[in-house]
Amino acid sequence: MPTLEDVARRAGVSTATVSKVLSNTPYFTEATRNKVMLAVKEIGYVPNLAARALSSGRTQIIAVVFPYVYDAIFADPRILCVMEGIDAECNLRGYNLLISTPRLIEGAVDENYLQLIQSGYLDGVIALNHVPFASVLDPVLKKGIPAVSIGGHAAAYSVSSDHHAGGVLIMQHLLELGHRRIGIITVPDNINIGTEQLLQGIRDAAQAHGLNFDDLPKAVGDYSTASGADGAAQLLQQHPDLTALLCLNDRMAMGALQEAHRLGLRVPDQLTITGYDDIPAAATTVPPLTTIDQHSLTTGYEASRMLFDLLDGQKPESKIIPVELVIRSSSAPPIR
Amino acid sequence: MPTLEDVARRAGVSTATVSKVLSNTPYFTEATRNKVMLAVKEIGYVPNLAARALSSGRTQIIAVVFPYVYDAIFADPRILCVMEGIDAECNLRGYNLLISTPRLIEGAVDENYLQLIQSGYLDGVIALNHVPFASVLDPVLKKGIPAVSIGGHAAAYSVSSDHHAGGVLIMQHLLELGHRRIGIITVPDNINIGTEQLLQGIRDAAQAHGLNFDDLPKAVGDYSTASGADGAAQLLQQHPDLTALLCLNDRMAMGALQEAHRLGLRVPDQLTITGYDDIPAAATTVPPLTTIDQHSLTTGYEASRMLFDLLDGQKPESKIIPVELVIRSSSAPPIR
DNA sequence: AAGCAATAGTTAAACGCTTAACTCTATAGC
DNA sequence: GCTATAGAGTTAAGCGTTTAACTATTGCTT
Known part of the structure; x- marks a missing residue:
């Protein structure tokens, strides 16, 4: 592989010149620049990234x-x-x-x-x-x-993301539709700050509507579709009167959707299910998911x-x- | 950041020794190895990858x-x-x-x-x-x-993947179920060798059952879910008598599923839809997709x-x- | 006792680039 | 005429490894 030195030799300048021209350092005549560029093209020079990294301390x-x-x-x-x-x-x-x-x-x-x-x-x-x-x-x-x-x-x-707002928005949506018996498919505590904020948003929205978050039935999933299905199964069995399932991500919502279908529950007529994230697949489930777009x-x-x-x-x-x-x-x- | 030299100085050996010990070159006493390793631990030495790459020509x-x-x-x-x-x-x-x-x-x-x-x-x-x-x-x-x-x-x-076999398998499945009026949601020609083999497999299976592949209605998608929905819409409008839709990937099949639902067609009772790939989502659609697992x-x-x-x-x-x-x-x- | 192989370690060049420090004009200011 | 400054380019010292080639010691053959 050609090196800086090869280019320099061909262009009749020093390696420093080549290096600097290539990195657009000022103070070179057009003529010199052209000479260098031409040589680079002619011998097909491409800088060796490892050498550059070692010398400059930057790796790209x-x-x-x-x-x-x-x-x-x-x-x-x-x-x-x-x-x-x-x-x-x-x-x-x-x-x-x-x-x-x-x-x-x-x-x-x-x-x-x-x-x-x-x-x-x-x-x-x-x-x-x-x-x-x-x-x-x-x-x-x-x-x-x-x-x-x-x-x-x-x-x-x-x-x-503004997860607090997300929590408020999705919970508010459910509450404004008239739901009160809402099951939540959540994830283990302390997963990350985002989840805490989201849950706080949900809690605040619930409170604003006179509902106590802690009273809501919950199932703990792990973000996966399968865990969403499990959570839904568990929740619906223990609380058959639930009218809505709020899931902390779309994949779990998709699992819930699947479970609802398995149980013969029509969504959204008999059961409302919401997600969170707005992953591409959320738009193409049957029915398409109401969710929060995190951009x-x-x-x-x-x-x-x-x-x-x-x-x-x-x-x-x-x-x-x-x-x-x-x-x-x-x-x-x-x-x- | 500590360098090889720092380690060498501390261990009282040469840099070459350190380098070789670190790369498990033979011919060193346990004592020397231990000295080096100890020094490495003590000063928290981590090799500089750029230098290593430049010198050895390998970057990992x-x-x-x-x-x-x-x-x-x-x-x-x-x-x-x-x-x-x-x-x-x-x-x-x-x-x-x-x-x-x-x-x-x-x-x-x-x-x-x-x-x-x-x-x-x-x-x-x-x-x-x-x-x-x-x-x-x-x-x-x-x-x-x-x-x-x-x-x-x-x-x-x-x-x-053995796409020819995949094509045969999925088409055979359809044919053995008794389908004859099969629409195909495909992709543009010459996308890659795999697709050609897959289509050939489908063609061969069709022929083995006395069906001419070229006579089958086709829609051209682009692998995306949306294009699958479009393809299904187009196919079902022009050929309302189709009983099955064979899609060249799962995402298009998911789109087709969605379109079928929109049209009020029950899957699989009124319309069979198959995918290809077996992506994780294929197991969780409603209904779950029959497809080809590519592993x-x-x-x-x-x-x-x-x-x-x-x-x-x-x-x-x-x-x-x-x-x-x-x-x-x-x-x-x-x-x- | 010489010769050789195996063991244990060192020296120093090389990898290909960047860049600080330097040289050498040419022009400008006073 | 002398100094300052900006422009154009060069020299050479690294950057931190790897590794071929070398030295030195020990033990074993013959």
């Missing part, structure tokens, strides 16, 4: 990390939408995207991940908030790598923009992405 | 590339299953996963991608077969980077194993992953 690689939790990360469409936003922005800027899915062995982050963080291979990190979030992001911050978190982390720049693509986009600002030496403001109630056909007034 | 990075085609890659659950298999294997081996989604501007691969390939940053490549496949994989092969393709490429090691996870797993074999200097055999008919509830005999 940013990592997206999501702890491997519950089921496979790649199974969660919500995360993929975020990824897409990130990918698009990185592509635009000529950065490369590395994916890291640290395994968590008994609470400890895996060794490979730690090595990667320490290795100097990463110019920046975008981390998805999840259970063992601190343990994943802390090494990054300690090492001083620019990082932004999606979902919030006290010590980091972050972009998160995942925007979230990914904003996260990368924020990271690039950080890399440019700026101090960006943490951002809160507004959410939106999307009313489709899985919700209707309860039957009297 | 492998790239998964999928051309950006139609809609976002990240929207395709089938691909994500494959990714998961790849990710798991890379994680095990301590390799890092870089994702590249080259944009295709007027048939040409984007410049960033080409640079990445040439840059020496990649130890290996796994490429997903898609429309402009050659243009994406050719630079990789030319550069001599170990590569495996998923879906088949004449010049490369590959792992692919996407295995595919990803095998692809990375093959790549690692290649990196180990072996010459692996290209592999064909068997497929499997998964009969769920979206298919039934036609009404008489």
Whole structure:
């Protein structure tokens, strides 16, 4: 492979000149620039990234990390939408995207991940908030790598959804339709800040309508479709009088939908089911899901923009992405 | 950050010794090894990957590339299953996963991608077969980077599904149920080899049952759910007597399901709908989809194993992953 | 006792780039 | 005429590893 030196020789200049011309340093004549560019084209020179990284300390690689939790990360469409936003922005800027899915062995982050963080291979990190979030992001911050978190982390720049508003919106929607006997398919406590805010929103909306959140029947799922079906089964068996199921994500709502169908319950006529996230599939279920759009693509986009600002030496403001109630056909007034 | 030299000084040996001990080169006493290891622990040394890469020519990075085609890659659950298999294997081996989604501007691969390939940053490549496949994989092969393709490429090691068998299986299933008036929701020609094989399988099965493939009504989609709905609408309007819809992927089948529901057609009683891929969502639609399981996870797993074999200097055999008919509830005999 | 192989470790060059510090005009200001 | 400054380019010192080639010691053959 041709090196800087080959280009320099061919263009009749020094390697420093080539390097600087290539990085658009000022103070070169057009003639010199042209000579260099021509030589580059002629011998098909492409910079060696490892050498560049070693010398400059920058790798042009940013990592997206999501702890491997519950089921496979790649199974969660919500995360993929975020990824897409990130990918698009990185592509635009000529950065490369590395994916890291640290395994968590008994609470400890895996060794490979730690090595990667320490290795100097990463110019920046975008981390998805999840259970063992601190343990994943802390090494990054300690090492001083620019990082932004999606979902919030006290010590980091972050972009998160307005989950409190989301909780209020979806619960309000149910209440305004006239539902009172509402089952909730939730996830284990302390999963992340977002979930707490969401639950608080639901609680507040309930209270505003004179309903006590703590009295509402609940089932605990794990975000997966299957757990949604299980939760629905359990809830409907113990509380056959429920008129609505509020699910903390779309996948669990899809499971609930499936279970309702299995039980011969027509949605939304006999049972209202709502989701959260607005993943692509939510629009194509039968019936399509009423849900909360988190604007995942925007979230990914904003996260990368924020990271690039950080890399440019700026101090960006943490951002809160507004959410939106999307009313489709899985919700209707309860039957009297 | 501490360097090799710091470790060497502390352990009272040369940097070469440290480097070799760390890479398990033979001919060192236990005492020396321990001294080195102790020093490493004490000062928290982590190798600098860029330096290592420059010096050794290996980066510990492998790239998964999928051309950006139609809609976002990240929207395709089938691909994500494959990714998961790849990710798991890379994680095990301590390799890092870089994702590249080259944009295709007027048939040409984007410049960033080409640079990445040439840059020496990649130890290996796994490429997903898609429309402009050659243009994406050719630079990789030319550069001599170990590569495996998923879906088949004449010049490369590959792992692919037995699409011909898949086509036969799904069509046979329909025919054996007694369907004859079958609509096909397909994709544009020449998308990739896999699709051609699949169509050939369908054709062969049709012929074996005395049905001429070319006479079957067809609609052309683009893999997306929406295009499946459109295709179904179009097909059912022009051919109201159809008793089954064979869709070339699950997402289009989900769209068809949705359209059937909109038209008030009960599936499978009044209309049979089948998919292909067996993405996770296929099991949770209402009704769950009859489809072909491509074993996407295995595919990803095998692809990375093959790549690692290649990196180990072996010459692996290209592999064909068997497929499997998964009969769920979206298919039934036609009404008489 | 010489020769050799195996063991244990070192030296120093190389990997390909960036960049601080430097040189050498040419022009401008006073 | 002398200094300052801006423009155009070069020199050479790293960046932190790996690794080929080398030295030195020990033990075993013959």
